[in-house]
Amino acid sequence: MIRYYIKIAWRSLIKRKFYSVLNISGLAIAIACSLFLYLYISFHLSFDTYHVKSSTTYRVVNELLLEETLYEKGGSMAMYKALKRGLSRVTDAALMLDSYSFTVTVNNGSKTEKRFKEDRNVALVSPEWFKMFSYSWIAGNPAQLNAPNTVSITRKQAIKYFGNVNPIGKTIVFDNRQPVKVVGLIDDKPGNTDLKAGMYVSLSSLKNLYPDISNDFFTDWGWINSTTSIYLSITDKKSKREVESAIADLAKVHMGGNSKYYKFRLQPLADVHFDSQYGGATQKPLLITLTIIGILILIIASVNYINLSIAQQAKRSIEIGMRKVLGGTSKQLFIQFMTETLLTNCLAMLIAVGLVVLVLPSANQFLFAQEPLLLISYNGISIFLGILFILLITLSGFYPAFVLSKINVFKDLKNETQSLKAGFLRKILVVIQNSVAQTLIICTLIMVLQVRFLKHTDMGFNRNAVVLIPLPDSAELKKDFLRKKLEAMPHVQTFSFCFKSPSSENDRGGSVHFDNRPDWETWPARSAIGDTSYVKSFGLQIIAGRNIRESKTTHEYLINEKMVYKLGLKDPDDVIGKPLIAGELDEQKGIIVGVVKDFNTKSLIKPVEPVLIASFPDLFSTLAVKLKGQDLQEAISGIRKSWEEIYPQEVFDYQFLDDQIANLYRKEDLQQKVILLAASVAIIISCLGLLGLVSLVTLQRTKEIGIRKVLGASVTSIITLLSKDFIKLIFIAITIASPLSWFFMNKWLQNFAYRIEVQWWVFALAAILAVMIALITISFQAIKAALANPVKSLRME
Structure with missing residues (x-):
C-alpha cells in the first residue's frame, strides 16, 4: 500500500512539474539556509565544550569599580600563585600568558635559517594547563614542559617550521637571543576554541624570554593585565559563589584598601566566547536573532507550499471527487496528500544538503573567513535535519492535506469549491x-x-596612508639610524615611535590623580604612548598649550577635551601646568602641557573616553609612518629595504591603520x-x-x-x-x-x-x-x- 501511495504521489509531482519545481526549489533554498544557520549557531555554541572538564572550568575575571566600570579578563601572577596554593573547592589552577609576539628563528636542516613573525600565536602556560584542558599529544607529554626553555608546538606549526621532519629535540630561537627546545608535538586544535596558540612555552621560561621584567610582576597582586589569564577547575558548579568569596577575602589581604575597587568573579568556560565585555568573539543575542530568522524562512517556504497546494484546489477537486465516488475515504486521501508532501520534502532535503556541501567552502572563504564553519558533529546535523523534516511536513503538509481530503464530493464533481474562504x-x-x-x-x-x-x-585622527610596523626588542639600539633613514625617504611624510595606534584594542587604562587633590579620580583614563611626533603623525589637534617634549628627567602629559570635562573644568587653559599622576603608568608624576581635541580610542560603538598622551620610550612597540604620494607599495618597499639593512635578523611586518580600524x-x-x-x-x-x-x-x-x-x-x-x-x-x-x-x-x-x-x-x-x-x-x-x-x-x- 505504501508503494502505491508513493507511486501516485510521484505521478502527481510529474503531472504538475512547474508547481512541483517551485515547491521543491523554495523548500530546498529554505532548508539550505537553515542548515547554514544551524552550522553557524552550533559551531559557536560548541566553543571549548570538548574539554573533559569544561563544565567545571572557570576563568577569573574582574570588574574595576570606578565611576565607569572597567571589565578586565586577566589576573596577575601573584594572584595565580595564591590560588594555586590551595582554596577549598578548587581542584586545579592554571595560568596562560598569551597575546605575545616574537620573531622565531628555526633551522630545519637547510643551509640558511628561516625567520617567522609570530603575532599572538605564542602562549606561556603553567604545568597544570594540560591537566585542565584536553589536548591530543602526538609526541612528548605535558610533564616535559615543567623545565625552563621548553616548548610544545602543534602539528600545523611543526610543518610550517620543519616540513615533514620530526620536530622533537629541535631548537627554536626567540627574538634572536633565547633558544628553546621542542619537547612536545600536539595535534592541531579544532576551530571551535578561543585558546588558539600554536606554541606553548613553559612558564618557567618567562624570565629568560623577558630578562628585564619587573619583580613586581611576580609578587604584586595589583599587576593585573589582560594577557594574564587564570583558569580554575572547581569541584562542582554549586561551589562557584564560595570560591568567588574566598578570592575576595584573599584580595583584601594582598591588596589592602585597593581591593574595594575590584570585584573578582568566575566566568564559566562556556561563556568566554560570548561575553563581549571581556572580549568575546560572538554575542548570544546574534545567535538568537539568527535562530528566529531561520524559523521565519522555513515558515515562508511552508506558506508557499500551503498557498500553492490550496490554490490548486479547484484543479484537483474533480480528481478528489472521482476518488471519493470510487470508494476513497477521507483518511486515504489525507495519507495520499501527506505522501506528496513527504516526497516533496525528501527531494528538497537532498537538494539542500547538496547545496550546502557545494557552497560551504565558498561561504567560509568570503563570509566566515575569520572563523570558518566546521561540520562539528554529523550526529548533530542528522538530528537537526530529522527534526527539521518532521516540522516541515507538519507545517507545510498537514493543513493542505486536511482541507483537500475534506472537500464535499458533490461540489467536487461540479468543480464548485469554497473559493472565497481559500482565496x-x-x-x-x-x-x-x-x-x-x-x-x-x-x-x-x-x-x-x-x-x-x-x-x-571621522574618529578625530588621521587614518589614511598610515602604516603600522611592530618594533623588535632591539629597536632602541638602532632607533636613531632608522630615524635618519626614514627622514631621507621621499614617500615618508612623518613618523612616530609609539606603543600602539590611537584606535588599538590593546590600549592601556587606569585612574589618575590631578593637581594634588585629596583623592584619586573615580573614572578611568586611557593612555596613548608616543614620542613628540605622535600628534603630527596621527593628525591630532592641539587646542591649548603645546606638544610634549621628550625628557629623561621629567614627564609631560597631553590630555583630551573629555578629560578636562571629567576633571570638572570648562576651560582647557585651566589645566595647563597642573601636576598629574597616571596610575596605569607606574604612578609616574608629570605636568600637563597641552590639551588635544577629542579622538576615539576604540570603535565608534563606544563614546569618547578621557585620554592622556605621554612619552615613555621603554613602552614603544610600534613604528607609525604617515606616507605621501600615490604609490604606497613603493613606499612600503623602501621602508622594507631600510629595515632589512638595519635589522637583518628581524622579520618585517606591517598593517595599514585603516585596515586595523x-x-x-x-x-x-x-x-x-x-x-x-x-x-x-x-x-x-x-x-x-x-x-x-x-x-x-x-x-x-x-x-x-x-x-x-x-x-x-x-x-x-x-x-x-x-x-x-x-x-x-x-x-x-x-x-x-x-x-x-x-x-x-x-x-x-x-x-x-x-x-x-x-x-x-x-x-x-x-x-x-x-x-x-x-x-x-x-x-x-x-x-x-x-x-x-x-x-x-x-x-x-
Whole structure:
C-alpha cells in the first residue's frame, strides 16, 4: 500500500512539474539556509565544550569599580600563585600568558635559517594547563614542559617550521637571543576554541624570554593585565559563589584598601566566547536573532507550499471527487496528500544538503573567513535535519492535506469549491511571507548604512596612508639610524615611535590623580604612548598649550577635551601646568602641557573616553609612518629595504591603520552579511510563491482574459488586471513590516554611541524594491497571458 501511495504521489509531482519545481526549489533554498544557520549557531555554541572538564572550568575575571566600570579578563601572577596554593573547592589552577609576539628563528636542516613573525600565536602556560584542558599529544607529554626553555608546538606549526621532519629535540630561537627546545608535538586544535596558540612555552621560561621584567610582576597582586589569564577547575558548579568569596577575602589581604575597587568573579568556560565585555568573539543575542530568522524562512517556504497546494484546489477537486465516488475515504486521501508532501520534502532535503556541501567552502572563504564553519558533529546535523523534516511536513503538509481530503464530493464533481474562504486564506499567507521578507530588507538597509557610517565617520585622527610596523626588542639600539633613514625617504611624510595606534584594542587604562587633590579620580583614563611626533603623525589637534617634549628627567602629559570635562573644568587653559599622576603608568608624576581635541580610542560603538598622551620610550612597540604620494607599495618597499639593512635578523611586518580600524567592526560586518543573505533567501522564496500563484490565477482566468482581449483590452490593462490584487497585498505587507523593522532596528542602534537616524527614505526605498521585485515576478506570467491568442483561450473549458 505504501508503494502505491508513493507511486501516485510521484505521478502527481510529474503531472504538475512547474508547481512541483517551485515547491521543491523554495523548500530546498529554505532548508539550505537553515542548515547554514544551524552550522553557524552550533559551531559557536560548541566553543571549548570538548574539554573533559569544561563544565567545571572557570576563568577569573574582574570588574574595576570606578565611576565607569572597567571589565578586565586577566589576573596577575601573584594572584595565580595564591590560588594555586590551595582554596577549598578548587581542584586545579592554571595560568596562560598569551597575546605575545616574537620573531622565531628555526633551522630545519637547510643551509640558511628561516625567520617567522609570530603575532599572538605564542602562549606561556603553567604545568597544570594540560591537566585542565584536553589536548591530543602526538609526541612528548605535558610533564616535559615543567623545565625552563621548553616548548610544545602543534602539528600545523611543526610543518610550517620543519616540513615533514620530526620536530622533537629541535631548537627554536626567540627574538634572536633565547633558544628553546621542542619537547612536545600536539595535534592541531579544532576551530571551535578561543585558546588558539600554536606554541606553548613553559612558564618557567618567562624570565629568560623577558630578562628585564619587573619583580613586581611576580609578587604584586595589583599587576593585573589582560594577557594574564587564570583558569580554575572547581569541584562542582554549586561551589562557584564560595570560591568567588574566598578570592575576595584573599584580595583584601594582598591588596589592602585597593581591593574595594575590584570585584573578582568566575566566568564559566562556556561563556568566554560570548561575553563581549571581556572580549568575546560572538554575542548570544546574534545567535538568537539568527535562530528566529531561520524559523521565519522555513515558515515562508511552508506558506508557499500551503498557498500553492490550496490554490490548486479547484484543479484537483474533480480528481478528489472521482476518488471519493470510487470508494476513497477521507483518511486515504489525507495519507495520499501527506505522501506528496513527504516526497516533496525528501527531494528538497537532498537538494539542500547538496547545496550546502557545494557552497560551504565558498561561504567560509568570503563570509566566515575569520572563523570558518566546521561540520562539528554529523550526529548533530542528522538530528537537526530529522527534526527539521518532521516540522516541515507538519507545517507545510498537514493543513493542505486536511482541507483537500475534506472537500464535499458533490461540489467536487461540479468543480464548485469554497473559493472565497481559500482565496482569503491565500491573501493572508501572501501578506505574512512578504511582511517577513520586507522586514528583513529594511533591517538589512539600516545595517548597511550603520556599518558604512561607522567605517567612514571621522574618529578625530588621521587614518589614511598610515602604516603600522611592530618594533623588535632591539629597536632602541638602532632607533636613531632608522630615524635618519626614514627622514631621507621621499614617500615618508612623518613618523612616530609609539606603543600602539590611537584606535588599538590593546590600549592601556587606569585612574589618575590631578593637581594634588585629596583623592584619586573615580573614572578611568586611557593612555596613548608616543614620542613628540605622535600628534603630527596621527593628525591630532592641539587646542591649548603645546606638544610634549621628550625628557629623561621629567614627564609631560597631553590630555583630551573629555578629560578636562571629567576633571570638572570648562576651560582647557585651566589645566595647563597642573601636576598629574597616571596610575596605569607606574604612578609616574608629570605636568600637563597641552590639551588635544577629542579622538576615539576604540570603535565608534563606544563614546569618547578621557585620554592622556605621554612619552615613555621603554613602552614603544610600534613604528607609525604617515606616507605621501600615490604609490604606497613603493613606499612600503623602501621602508622594507631600510629595515632589512638595519635589522637583518628581524622579520618585517606591517598593517595599514585603516585596515586595523575596519577590523574593529568585523562583528557588525558579519552580522550585516548574514542578515543580507537571509533577506535575499526570503525574497527568492517569496518570489517563487508569487510566481506560482500568478500562474494559477492566470490559468483560472484564461477565458476572462480571452474575452477582454476580443473586446479590445490592451496588454497593459491585462497586466494591471492580474497584478493589482497582488500589489495591494504587497502594500499591506509594507505597512506591517515598516513599524516592525523600525522598532527592532531602533533597539539595535541603541548599542552604538555613534549611530544614524533612521530616515523615511529607507522605508520608501524598501517599498519601491518590494514592489519592483513583485512586478517583475508577476509580469513574467502576466505578459505571457496578455500576449496569448484569445481564440485558444476561449476554446478552453
